[in-house]
Amino acid sequence: MSKTPLDTVEHAAATPDVELPWAELGLKKDEYERVVEILGRRPTGAELAMYSVMWSEHCSYKSSKVHLRQFGEKAPQSDALLVGIGENAGVVDVGQGYAVTFKVESHNHPSYVEPYQGAATGVGGIVRDIIAMGARPVAVVDPLRFGAADHPDTKRVLPGVVAGIGGYGNCLGLPNIGGEVVFDACYQGNPLVNAGAIGVMRHEDIHLAKASGAGNKVILYGARTGGDGIGGASILASETFDDAKPSKRPAVQVGDPFQEKLLIECTLEAFAEKLVVGIQDLGAAGLSCATSELASNGSGGMRVTLDDVPLRDSTLSPEEILMSESQERMCAVVEPDKVDRFLAICDKWDVIATVIGEVTDGDRLEIFWHGEKIVDVDPRTVAHDGPVYERPYARPDWQDALQADDANKLPRPETSEELREQVLKLVSSPNQASKSWITSQYDHFVQGNTVLAQPEDSGMIRVDEESGLGVAIATDGNGRYAKLDPYTGAQLALAEAYRNVATTGAKPLAVSDCLNFGSPEDPAVMWQFAEAVRGLADACQQLGTPVTGGNVSLYNQTGEAAIHPTPVVAVLGVIDDVARRTPVAFQEEGQLLYLLGDTREEFGGSAWSQVIHDHLGGLPPQVDLERERLLGEILISASRDGMIDSAHDLSDGGLIQAVVESALLGGKGARLVVPDGLDAFTFLLSESAGRAIVAVPRSEEVRFNDMCGARGLPVTRIGVVDGTVSDGNAVVEVQGEFTLSLDELRTAHEGTIPALLA
């Protein structure tokens, strides 16, 4: 883009034949032609910059929009939903006048290019979305997926990502309470770094991204604008990686968590004094996004003087200023008589704040540079009228063969000794092993409200100190299941997150999702996407948990190889009194262990098929959402009425994985009996959905059984918390099959990740 002469609106109108680098900025030819049609002339360089970033896949959802509509169309009736899809984050009523906002987003591509900063700024971005709603952020979660655990590049990417998440989140004072870490070769060149955050506010404090009231001032505050992240949205997020192209490192933004911490505090102080009419954070597409979204959601237009934007690099061109993705910036709309007070609060926190424009009574977004108009657009055409693609999709021709390759037919262990060895191999495999080497790099104590954190089934935060009101969040997603059947796989992701929330005693209320897929230009990938969205929307409708927002990440593929379709689902729940929460750890010897739900021979996509046979084929476990709902109700009632002392959901790795985790966390063993009608292998390793184990005090046995019986939930007594043998060492014993000491299990379960990555 040439800086001289200045490409003003007037100049653009007078020079219709000037060629602009629309292709370099990621626009397709027909998209550029559409811009020309909208404007009735060629765009200026600055206008082109804005359209190109706002119409990128990342910002406009142009490939996914037609499918995502189902989340609205099929949304279940929910009294809890205060703000739905379309704002910075959804908002849910959790009672007692409190509202909770939460969202999950991806920062996949930047984290592969530069793991530390990519992951760090992912945390920063999601946290700004939360503050932009008016809430104080109270926790973060990080669902992560990497290539094979023993691949050399995983050792480059994972430690950087973990250090970046910790380095940023810890410095912000946000407890990291959940998430996942999954390894699979399919993520080798495309790690998934998703980041979620939760915020809490009073109902009356909800803020929205809109600029209304002619004469109100537009204030940019936070960090100075620099050259980092320019084109990040359009180029990084919307193209596949290709070895032949130059390094994209300069397009990754650099984070400053200290600046963001100040931004949080000064924003909340401004909210508390009711100084803010509308607010928007600057993330992908920077000022282009903030100005066009604020203006298009409000009642009027907006006039901005770009010269007033504080710069870190004075040589930046206006186009670059509009596209810069410098972190830790926010944009507020403030009434004129409150501007001084707003600026004073920013000054108190040493945050730079500058009036850069004002709301007008027109309907145009006009941007000036050196006194000349360089942007004159209808902001809606930038923010909302981006292209919409009906991309072709088709069930891939390999899908039938994949499903026919039945995992239930794989050779099973023939002896008890072999079963024992396989169990040990499973609990020490990277996906099933303890992730404490990773999670211990995150602060989970800060703010003093953390009730549960990983490796619990869901993270739980106290919201009100007096009443004990709390919220829980779990994120789940199994790409292997989704590869076998994307519709079912997406439903299983929701079912598992729903179950995880209920297992801790909280009532699931709402959903956010981060949909990670390959290239939408591949009809097979587009089919996976369409199926997953349809599955998730149907399941949300049936479980009564609306999708409140989320994020789509496409182009997660290198060359022809796409990642497994990976819908990551976050479920938010509420608990009336956190004192009633149910932990994973076994609490007391002598308590009875019950298995809730039905166990079938279901090994398609299972951890067993992966670890023992390096196999992926067949069908994923069946989904029964009515059963999930019933199981959830039982777990919540049992928690509220004090009938269970510990509970753990069953998912990948099956029952034995859950028992081993509960035993190791509680430092107490278990004796298990294989129930009638099941073989030991299926009992221990099947991954049938809709199941959990619970530990019931003997005094509650009758009451608990009666409740399950009355409501029609299958319940099977499978053993007892107890396993201390003569030498004082606790064991997990499967009667008639094998015994594993807790020491042996601990070494196997906790040694793997440090050995690979430390």
Next chain:
Amino acid sequence: MTARIGVVTFPGSLDDRDTQRAVRLAGAEPVALWHKDKDLKQVDAVVLCGGFSYGDYLRAGAIARFSPVMETLIEQAKSGMPVLGICNGFQILTEAHLLPGAMLGNDHLHFICRDQKLRVENADTSWTTDYESGQEIHIPLKNMDGRYVADERTLDMLEAEGRVAFRYLDFNPNGSLRDIAGITNEAGNVVGLMPHPEHAVEPLIGSGRTDGLPFFTSILKKLVNA
């Protein structure tokens, strides 16, 4: 009557509200102090809480130490006002030379967050009288720069004068010399430690233990009985 205990907020402080809660739960009155304000609002004692003041840029605690509030605090600490530095607060106290030694990056180069076992070595400071000497407690620890170092002479002096207040047990989480988790000044009114007692004041929350509460009840008793 109760005691007024100040909690300083620097830009980048994180555990200020948690610390105020711990003070309140112990029965004292928390008073928020601001780093730009020299006025200590006539508090009876001050806690410098955890966090990353000034982003830990330059060196943890190095910039905060020059804040206006520290001018008054250093002066009053020298004349006997009780001061507790937790984590970043401990780092600030060493930077301010109210306590000897310094904190370096953890020897394993990672941030570490865990429920840490400690032994109380000195139960006679202003902040530890509700413990017993030799008592073993669990207090959450979370830091990047927690490796306590000092020259041999200083370490020997601290040991000889009973000024090692807390020691890591079972596992040294950061490579601190002689497993030192916290120390006191000669007078016993200034104490600094890396673990976070304010995160262990309520059952269910955080570590689920209340092993940290005696810090706050100790100082309350001392001030009320004074």
